[in-house]
Amino acid sequence: MKRAKSAGRPHPRRKRKASVSGKGKARKITASVDADNNVAAPSATQPLAHGEEVAREPAQTSRKSLAAPPPRATYRLQFQKDFTFADGEAIVPYLAKLGISHVYASPIHKARPGSLHGYDVVDHTVINPELGGEEGFLRFSDVLRKHGLGLILDIVPNHVGIGAENEWWQSVLEWGELSRHAQAFDIDWERLGANHKLVVPFLGNRYGVALENGELVLSFDAARGSFSVTHFEQTFPLCPPSYPIILDRALAALEETAPPPDILAISERLRLMGEETLAERRSGFPADAELLKQELARAVAGSAPLAQAIERAVTLINGTVGVPESFGTLHRLLEAQSYRLAHWRVAASDINYRRFFDINDLAGLRIEDAEVFERVHQTVFRFIREGRIQGLRIDHIDGLADPENYLNRLQDAIGPGFFILVEKILEWGEALEDWPIAGTTGYDVLNLIDGVLTDKETGRTLERLYRKVTELEGSYASLLRQAKSQVLEGGFASELEALVSDLKRIADADRRTRDYTAIAIREALREIIARFPVYRSYIGEGGLSPQDRRLIETTVASAKRHSALPDRSVHEFIASALIESFETQIPGAPDIELVRRFRRRFQQLTGPVMAKGLEDTLFYRYVPLLARNEVGGDPGQFGITPAEFHTANARRVRDWPSTMIATATHDTKRGEDARGRLSAISQLPEDWAEAFRLWRKLVKPHLELIDGAEAPDANDQLILLQSLLGAWPFELLGGKGEARVLTSLRTRMEAFLVKALREAKRKTSWVNPDEAYEAAATGLLRKVLEPDSRFLRDFAPFARRLASLGMHASLSRTVLKCTLPGFPDVYQGTELWDLSLVDPDNRRPVDYDIRARALNRREDVNDLLASWPDGRIKQHVLASILRDRARSPALYAEGDYHALQAEGVKSRHVLGFRRSHGGEQLVVVVSRLLGELLGADELPSARSWVDLALPLPSGTWHDVITGRTLVGDGKAISIGETLATLPVAVLRAAQGRSASRRSL
Structure with a gap:
């Protein structure tokens, strides 16, 4: 190869x-440590000073390294058996009209049957047949090309799904270190106690129990001439040199019938393989054994007595439940393999292959090996050469042995300057490595935006309330x-x-x-x-x-x-x-x-x-404000200031101007608009405290006593109540519970709640589930969601207020995502409101007919705002800016960044910045932290912005969202006029446009 x-x-x-x-x-x-005895990391969001060094040196070459312009906007699609390439084809016209430049696709290589995410690839050389196979992909690619869209593909070089569908893994099970695929996996054959065997921890019981319960079943594939052992859905092939243990019993079972000469020769040759010790001879055994298996298949096909004898031998070796000694031969057969079958709990101490995290059926690849690298990427490289893939997203870059070397090798194989993003989680104050890439998948900017839309000043108040309630x-x-x-x-x-x-x-x-x-x-x-x-x-x-x-x-x-x-x-x-x-x-x-x-x-x-x-x-244990518990986030860092926000953006335009900006992904803990609602709690700390005290009184009669303690406890009640606030359907904001809506919410929340409790590992866990505690938690959920309950009536007013504040935060988030340095990504379906919970809830089917109809309707922005619960106002804001990005891609992709400071006593409620490039200018104004400004109102009025102004260059400015035209006099522009229609504005400097003007 x-x-x-x-x-x-x-x-x-x-x-x-x-x-x-x-x-x-x-x-x-x-070294220096902080007050909590943590290593003090340099902050990447402090204002820049002359000669300042950041945590990691900036990528000075990233801006000029791309061989083609970066995407204007991507749209993430999760392909799986119920959303195939054909389904993707059907929505391409809608995506093009929305303003998307590239589809951002989940992994498309052959994965485990029924995979809902595609990260359990079993064959990197084949396009997933469940998605439509290579033929379906080529049609999808042609449709993208027809509508002017490109493709960013998510690839998984770190690991593969293992099992019967993975031929490489099956080969390693069959032949151990002799397999030509053994080098593909990160296996420590010399691990103490492994005895050069692969520890395979997939049994539901301890090995001896599983064996004597008849859960390990020997079988013969007559068509292929091969033996294997199955354990429910798992299949473990047997090494051919161990076949004589079975064939000897089959030959004995023939009794007086003369065995076919071929079977005697086959058995003897396989026996000699097992006795061979010379490495140079053993290396050819896998290929030789394949020929012998074919001979065995032919011999069985030509002799009914032989087939029956093998069947009787297999039945005998499988033993009899209740007769432990009858399983001795099967045990000896399994002991002769290159693997050791073990209970799944053994993985924690004995496993000797690298996994993706602690997931036993996702095995790490040695992508640093040149041949493995080539085999894993050959299909991707072919599609890139054919112009069908314009960029790559590298999953779990931190899992690789040497990420920088991998990325250099990737660029060398494709051609310099190819568009590559990496899934890299950056901690607070950490800068991205200087790699040959365009940037990350955007979790850093996600948390930056959420941080500036959270009221940092109330962090200690909420923390004190949390610790008082939970006694943490x-x-x-x-x-x-x-x-x-x-x-x-x-x-x-x-x-x-x-x-x-x-x-x-x-x-x-x-x-x-x-x-x-x-x-x-x-x-x-x-x-x-x-x-x-x-x-x-x-x-x-x-x-x-x-x-x-x-x-x-x-x-x-x-x-x-x-x-x-x-x-x-x-x-x-x-x-x-x-x-x-x-x-x-x-x-x-x-x-x-x-x-x-x-x-x-x-x-x-x-x-x-x-x-x-x-x-x-910890995200499920420490919950003073669930909105902060997001991938790439730091719950200990409660919000950020506008100054920190602007500094981070200035760094990005300098170092990584072509990075992705995501606000929701398939991995985020909750939907972007659910986070917007929960962030609003930071604006209402006293109201939140009062509401929580009331709700605790209402739920107390429904708590269970387990070992003398209330269940669920205060911490888990906080998780439940905050998660309900984030996911609360618009149909329930009036305080009345429609049965259909409540049933759907209850089903989703029950699955979420059990997962959250197990992830926390406080009262229950995946390894040791406590069914009584989980039942108490889900029982409480069912009680509070009963139709016409007092809880529903008392919960709705606060939920309604958070929903309104969350709407404003979501519009600001959408504008920021589309105008900050970088390019926006839209996770499937989130162009309308996204109130999803953690996976699998955030991977539910998307109704694209509703979204297409909403986009096609032409309505006044005031009407859209008045009917904001239907989500069309969010889609309108997104599509308006994406269309402007298409008109002036260089302004958004290469424009510089200058912070604008609002003037007035309420200036902290406005965030503004200016971007310019080649004579084009853009001024962005968004509202933030509107809780104290709005009071009981749902929408801001002119008095909300009294005495607030923002510097604006003179000239005519066009709001790309509302269509309004404003005139600046070179001094300050009134925020009340700027945000008279919407609480956000994206102003473009007019270039020779004639329009009706309103002087400011």
Whole structure:
């Protein structure tokens, strides 16, 4: 197979990396930590000062590196069996009219049957037949081309779904290290206790119990001449050298009937394979055995007695339930395989292949291997050459062994400047690595926008209320460390032990470090990973950057300072293993490949621990304001100021002007408009406190007592009530419950609530579900949603007020998404209101007929605002700006960014900025935090904006949303006039346009 060209093109970041010489001995590390004993990360949103350095050096070359203009706007489609390429074709005209330039598609390669997301790819060389196969994709591509749209494709190089549908995985099960596909997977065959076997933890019971219960069933595929063992839906092939164990019993069963000569020869040749020890001979066994299986199939087809004998032997070996000794042969047969079947709980401690997070049936790929890289990407490269794919989105970039090397290799294979985005979660204050990409998938900007639409000044008030109600103790930072430690010692215990094993071997190679015990190494590693302030570092082929050195040194110093270990020099040893170079020629030097493996494994583990500890644990535990608990968000960072917002945007226009801006994705914890509602709680802290106290009284009679404590507890009641506020249907805002609407809401909320409680791991979990506690929580939900209940009547007024404030925030979010540096992405269906919950709720079918009809209707913007609950006002704002982006793509893609400061005592309620490029100018004005301005009103009036003004250059300005034309005198423009129609405005400087004018 043709190998991928190795990455040789120089890249700016490589030149900045350096290694520091050392002998492997421990070194002293110092760092600064914050008040919560967390590593202090430089903030990327502080106002720029002369000569200031950011957390990671900016990508000075990203702006000019693209070979083609970036997308104007993308639309994310989730393809699956119920939404195929044909369905995608049908909505392309609508997307084109909406103003979309590129479809942004979920993974389209062959996935597990029935996959609803496509990230469990089982064959990267085949387009998913459930979506329409390659033929359907080509038709879809032609329709996109016909309407002038491009395609950004989501690809999954980090992992694959494993099971019977994955031929590579089945080959590895069948042949172990002899399989030609063994190199494709990140398997540690030498893991202590594995004995060069692949640990396969898919059994529903302990192995012995599953065996003797008859849950492991031997079967014979006569057409293919192969044997396998099934466990419900799972299939485990048997290695052909073990076939004689079965064939001997079949031959014996023939009794007086002479066995066909072929079967004797086949069995003997397979037996000799099992006895062979020479590696060069064993390497050819897989190919030879395929021929022998074909011979076996022919022999069985030509001899009915042989077929019956094999069937009787299989039945005999399958044993008899209740007779344990009857399963001895099947056990011996399974012990002869290259894998070890195990209970699913064994994965936490014994698994020896890298997974996607802690999901056993998603196995990590060694995409760093050149042949694996080529095989995984061959279909994508072909479609790029044919002009059918204009950009790529790389899933889970942090899972790869060396992300920078991968991206360089990808650009080398495609051609320099190809449009690539990476799914990268940036923590607060962290800047994106200087990679050959256009940017990220936009979670950083999502949280930036949400942050500026949250009232930062009320954060402490809401925090005090939350802690009083829940009696929570400990800082946010300590809660995060606890959550990360829990998932590290639970679902990732096996990965942690692998790191400990590597480090212990490194320590034992040097007499100065060999006294570090495995117990001490394990505890120090746990402390360091729990305090790691970002998802991962990036020590790769290019060496060590100053930023990564600083990150590791400060993290280790913090862990050392607060460690309870008696000898804390072990932390410095771990730091040395991560950041020092080792002299390999001196006595006692560790194996350099072992050091590299440790570094790779460490970096591939810190990200999953952060994701599972923060997003999938703490987000469901720490809930003073659920709107802040979003992917890429920091619940400990309550809102941001306009100054921080503007500074971040100025950085983006400088460093990553072509990045994506997302406000909802298939992975977000709740819909963008649900977050808008919940953010409004920050504007009404006293009202929220009063409402929550009332609702607690109303729900108290419906609580259960479990072990003397109320269930659900106050924390989980907060999750339930906030989630109801976010998802509350418009039909229920009047306080009356229509049965159909309540039933739908109850069904969705029950699924969400059980998931939230299990993710939190406080009272129940996926591993150890507490059915009584879950029943108490879902029972409370059903009670409060009973038609005509008092709760519904008392809940509706506050829900209605939040919905109104959320509407204003959503319009501001839509405008910001479409006008800030970068390009907007619209997640499927969210052009209308998006009140969805976490997946799978946010992957429900979308009614495109309603959306197309709404777009085709021509109505006055005042009428749209008056009927805002139907969502058409949001679609109108979006489509208006997208059409303007199509008219002036360079202004939006390359325009500079200047903050505008409103004048007046209520200036904090207005956000403005100006963008300009090549003589074109754009001024954006949005409202924020309208709670105190509106009072009980639903819409702002002229008095809301009294004495407020914003600087505006002189000339005629056209509002692209409302169609109004305004004239500025070069001084300040009245906010009351600017926002007279809508609480948002996007003003374009007129260029020779004649229109009716209103002087300001």
